[in-house]
Amino acid sequence: MGDELEGLVERARRGDRHAFSKLFQRHVQQVTGLAYRMMGRSPDLEDVVQEVFLQVHRSLGDFRGQAKFSTWLHRVAVNVVLMHRRRARSRPMLTSEEPGRDAPAPREAQPDQALDKERRIAAFHRLLEQLSDKKREVFLLHEIEGLAPADIATMVGCPVLTVRTRLFYARKELGEKMREEPALAALVRELEGSDREEPAATHPDAAEAGER
């Protein structure tokens, strides 16, 4: 850890508001990005980012500097997001809170392509919501956040093999669900189409034979 960062952490730990503010400014984008990747465009995004920094402040005393601060922060943030999601799922849901039904926020002069991408991402997060907690967690941690199965096993408290099994079924289930989701079905069909075209391109004779 750099001396400057180390100094900031130490001062924040002792209750220096200015030092904690600096830590916040340096890392808030990283935390927001992580929360956004894991939750999608959620009305709770700001609350979760705030909760991460509250948790960071509570736990600064336990940060001993063996790991990089950003690695430690990532771990804290992941835990906060997972806890938030579990809490959100257990609370009675109001119609207006139904996850993922909110359309992407309109942005001025947003190019169609970017809007399509946002729609796809929102739709994919809706599908993620349909997975069981266990499958969704390992999928998010491995595929989206890039954590190794061994680390995930430690975090969620199960054998590595179980993590791999859940990952396998999560991918499979998502793939099947994507076919039924209008915003994503086109992508699956497109990939299927390219699969079909590839052999035809590499074996023109065979294609010709087929036509005859």
Add this chain to the structure above:
Amino acid sequence: MERSNDSDIRAVREMVEEIRTSIPPDLDWNALERRTLDAVFDARQLAASHRSEQSAVGRTSGMGASLVFALAAAALVMVILGQAIGGRGATVTDLRLQTIETLPTMRASQGTGQGHLATGLAEGARVLAPTTAERLVWPGVAALSLEPGAVVRVVRQGAEPHLELEHGTVQAEVTSREDASAMVEAFVLDVGGVRVAVHGTSFSVAREAERVLVEVTEGVVTVGPSGQRGPTIGTLLRGPSRASFLLANGQLIEELPMSPQPSESVASAAREVPARASTTTSLPSDEPAPRTAASAAVPHGDSSASTASPRREEPGGSPDVQAPAPPSKEGVKLTLSAARALLVGCLSADLNDSDPALRVTVSSEVRLRLGGDGDVAAVRFDPPLRPDLQERCGGLLYGMALDAPSETSFEVDFKAR
């Protein structure tokens, strides 16, 4: 078919890549920073101000008292204002703290002991015990002692309070209920990703960086993951016992020996527990910690679960599970709700790690026949369960004395996760 699967997986990968490269929305960073820092430093300042005011009280008591009052009133006004103006209430309201002294006090004669009345706290309110151990009381239901520095948030009020421990250590005493409502968890405490659910008992919970320590003085608590609907499913701890759990998900890390000398606050709290609580779920304090209930409910196929099984299955036998020679557990009295939690814990240990492609649901009526001294003499599942499950989980109840009529029954509905 193979090709379809390939394109499914490739489509998933495409989406993963899109998410990984997506740009998060622009937030109002300045407002977010201001709010976060206010929330973080409110707690520190309140505690610090409180300390300095307390020392000032020693010197100029009149002036000090009015300053404390003004500070407390300001905190309360901020909470109320936050509730009034906060759209969804989470950002402003939830993160404001109030010191425990702002709450009305109760005398010991008003039931559940002395302390501050907690029933008036709004859902979402966060309470801090700044410098001394303080006690929150839900009359007739529960009392929660907060160690100095502990912060709790009220998740839900009502007949079964639900709180979250955000920081520090608390001890709880929960009055056990003897009517039909005993089937419902009387008190729920979330600690990160861990849920501690109680039917009637005395216990303490400490939140640490990555783990949660739960110490049960008497009675039974269930510790499992938070955020799930329905009864808490997880590890059963029967007092006196102590164990640590992963903060993230309530997974048991290890069972620990009891603290050699419980803290004074725990001991004094236990003394104040209403007699009703200890009549149904208490253990003699000098009895060695029995591990049966806790270890039998440890998830993920803990081998002790199967060793608790007392009987081999008779081929073609009735769904009744016959009583083995009861282990010596004289003096142990379980409520029906604790018995039910024991069974659900056993089922979850067995079924939660089954093939994730299968959805397993167990729904059965459990009929119990008790002997003269309340010992379980027969357990019958209607409809019957898988024989090995019946044997293993039904068998756990033998040797237990229940505080229930000689013929009694309850429903078990369980969905494997």
